[in-house]
Amino acid sequence: xxxxxxxxxxxxxxxxxxxxxxxxxxxxxxxxxxxxxxxxxxxxxxxxxxxxxxxxxxxxxxxxxxxxxxxxxxxxxxxxxxxxxxxxxxxxxxxxxxxxxxxxxxxxxxxxxxxxxxxxxxxxxxxxxxxxxxxxxxxxxxxxxxxxxxxxxxxxxxxxxxxxxxxxxxxxxxxxxxxxxxxxxxxxxxxxxxxxxxxxxxxxxxxxxxxxxxxxxxxxxxxxxxxxxxxxxxxxxxxxxxxxxxxxxxxxxxxxxxxxxxxxxxxxxxxxxxx
Amino acid sequence: xxxxxxxxxxxxxxxxxxxxxxxxxxxxxxxxxxxxxxxxxxxxxxxxxxxxxxxxxxxxxxxxxxxxxxxxxxxxxxxxxxxxxxxxxxxxxxxxxxxxxxxxxxxxxxxxxxxxxxxxxxxxxxxxxxxxxxxxxxxxxxxxxxxxxxxxxxxxxxxxxxxxxxxxxxxxxxxxxxxxxxxxxxxxxxxxxxxxxxxxxxxxxxxxxxxxxxxxxxxxxxxxxxxxxxxxxxxxxxxxxxxxxxxxxxxxxxxxxxxxxxxxxxxxxxxxxxxxxxxxxxxxxxxxxxxxxxxxxxxxxxxxxxxxxxxxxxxxxxxxxxx
Numbered sequence: 117x118x119x120x121x122x123x124x125x126x127x128x129x130x131x132x133x134x135x136x137x138x139x140x141x142x143x144x145x146x147x148x149x150x151x152x153x154x155x156x157x158x159x160x161x162x163x164x165x166x167x168x169x170x171x172x173x174x175x176x177x178x179x180x181x182x183x184x185x186x187x188x189x190x191x192x193x194x195x196x197x198x199x200x201x202x203x204x205x206x207x208x209x210x211x212x213x214x215x216x217x218x219x220x221x222x223x224x225x226x227x228x229x230x231x232x233x234x235x236x237x238x239x240x241x242x243x244x245x246x247x248x249x250x251x252x253x254x255x256x257x258x259x260x261x262x263x264x265x266x267x268x269x270x271x272x273x274x275x276x277x278x279x280x281x282x283x284x285x286x287x288x289x290x291x292x293x294x295x296x297x298x299x300x301x302x303x304x305x306x307x308x309x310x311x312x313x314x315x316x317x318x319x320x321x322x323x324x325x326x327x328x329x330x331x332x333x334x335x336x337x338x339x340x341x342x343x344x345x346x347x348x349x350x351x352x353x354x355x356x357x358x359x360x361x362x363x364x365x366x367x368x369x370x371x372x373x374x375x376x377x378x379x380x381x382x383x384x385x386x387x388x389x390x391x
Numbered sequence: 392x393x394x395x396x397x398x399x400x401x402x403x404x405x406x407x408x409x410x411x412x413x414x415x416x417x418x419x420x421x422x423x424x425x426x427x428x429x430x431x432x433x434x435x436x437x438x439x440x441x442x443x444x445x446x447x448x449x450x451x452x453x454x455x456x457x458x459x460x461x462x463x464x465x466x467x468x469x470x471x472x473x474x475x476x477x478x479x480x481x482x483x484x485x486x487x488x489x490x491x492x493x494x495x496x497x498x499x500x501x502x503x504x505x506x507x508x509x510x511x512x513x514x515x516x517x518x519x520x521x522x523x524x525x526x527x528x529x530x531x532x533x534x535x536x537x538x539x540x541x542x543x544x545x546x547x548x549x550x551x552x553x554x555x556x557x558x559x560x561x562x563x564x565x566x567x568x569x570x571x572x573x574x575x576x577x578x579x580x581x582x583x584x585x586x587x588x589x590x591x592x593x594x595x596x597x598x599x600x601x602x603x604x605x606x607x608x609x610x611x612x613x614x615x616x617x618x619x620x621x622x623x624x625x626x627x628x629x630x631x632x633x634x635x636x637x638x639x640x641x642x643x644x645x646x647x648x649x650x651x652x653x654x655x656x657x658x659x660x661x662x663x664x665x666x667x668x669x670x671x672x673x674x675x676x677x678x679x680x681x682x683x684x685x686x687x688x689x690x691x692x693x694x695x696x697x698x699x700x701x702x703x704x705x706x707x708x709x710x711x712x713x714x
Binding site: 283284285287288289290291292293294295298302303306307309 | 446448474477478479480481482485486488490493494495496497498499503507508511512556559560562563
């Protein structure tokens with residue numbers, strides 16, 4: 117794992133992605149207390165103001181500071197991404213480990229379930245899940261995204277486990293009396309962390325886009341809580357008169373996803389190099 | 392002497408498309424306390440599968456037939472399952488695998504792997520397990536054991552890894568050690584060191600060792616007794632000295648003749664023609680007869696087990712018909 121980190125840092129693209137990502141995380145954690153209150157009374161009369169010394173990225177149609185909203189939206193987006201990815205990776209890893217190790221009918225049932233669910237597009241599945249609710253709490257949103265994201269991970273982990281299971285050290289551990297749970301968690305799991313790290317990182321980018329898309333459709337994070345997708349939706353009618361109010365969250369999405377993908381790519385290269 | 396391991400009529404069956412295959416087909420042997428028995432055979436003779444069967448680790452879809460008997464002291468291994476079986480594996484019978492690199496987990500340190508195995512069998516604290524791990528590494532003569540605990544397998548040489556595997560197999564303090572081709576991936580000088588180490592551990596721990604090998608040369612002078620396996624059966628057993636001096640079975644003679652000699656008159660090495668038949672199509676009667684230089688009509692029926700000398704038996708028709 118340390119070795120992987122070292123190789124990630126040695127790759128210029130990986131280093132750039134890591135730095136951008138760390139700065140983004142630092143910004144959404146440290147900045148909010150210093151920003152103007154986003155719950156300030158909306159001012160429709162003044163409307164959208166262009167960027168100025170007072171409002172770095174201008175204000176939106178309700179005269180709310182765009183920079184402050186992008187930062188708070190980022191907080192929500194990263195929170196959703198972290199929560200959902202953590203959940204889907206955990207779930208996917210568990211299913212993959214069990215299916216791969218147990219084999220036989222357990223493997224058959226689990227993997228056919230995965231195949232069947234993968235046949236339905238994820239966005240469609242999510243729309244079905246959240247559209248059924250009138251009001252969508254943040255927790256439910258995270259759960260829904262997490263619950264639909266583990267399928268790919270489970271396939272990846274299962275394939276790795278099948279490969280590892282045939283190796284002598286796994287059979288050796290059994291021959292020396294290790295119980296199945298021990299074989300799975302001490303011998304198999306540490307050996308899948310490399311590919312898992314790559315998949316996890318790339319999944320973060322996917323989830324940020326997915327959440328932005330859902331919010332843009334009005335089915336994600338609910339106003340007045342700011343989110344990047346939601347801000348673009350709000351700013352859509354003013355794209356000509358006040359382009360800054362949609363460009364800023366759009367740029368934030370691009371920057372974050374780009375950074376995440378840089379890290380993911382660099383990780384997968386580092387993975388391929390050293391194994 | 393008391394026997395620690397007694398194997399009778401061990402058969403392993405693999406379902407086949409046409410007919411089932413019997414790669415291990417009626418193996419009998421006993422392992423006495425503190426002795427080293429060498430199980431010798433060509434590739435495909437069923438010797439490795441025999442060792443896995445002793446731990447009930449025959450890979451699926453293979454099964455051990457129910458009339459097989461494996462007795463470990465007072466324990467009937469065939470009647471065990473689940474937890475009881477796990478308490479045998481590593482604790483009573485230790486296994487050293489042949490591939491020293493592949494048999495160690497690449498992402499865990501030597502110390503982690505040893506401690507894990509120790510704590511599987513004994514209720515010890517982390518630090519106590521660590522101390523025992525260090526002692527085990529010292530026992531297998533790995534230089535600088537304390538530092539080696541934090542090494543990863545790829546940081547060790549082949550011989551060092553084989554020593555670590557031995558330490559792992561010893562972690563459960565087994566009374567039987569199975570060493571399956573423990574030296575086949577090592578160069579000759581290291582081979583000799585590892586074998587000497589196994590022999591030393593056998594003596595110091597009073598452990599019985601089942602040494603599985605295709606190499607008769609490493610058996611001489613090390614093993615107390617030798618069992619020659621051919622096509623799923625043991626064809627000749629006896630004290631190593633007498634089997635080497637007066638081999639009874641034509642197959643054993645063939646094996647010995649195919650070894651180059653350093654002493655005595657110069658002669659050509661004589662290989663045995665052909666190769667081991669396939670386990671789903673064993674020849675009828677004596678399984679060696681199609682390759683045997685001394686075959687006769689009787690060989691197409693099952694040969695009896697006959698004594699050659701005290702404690703030395705073989706499965707062959709020769710003594711009954713010899714003039």
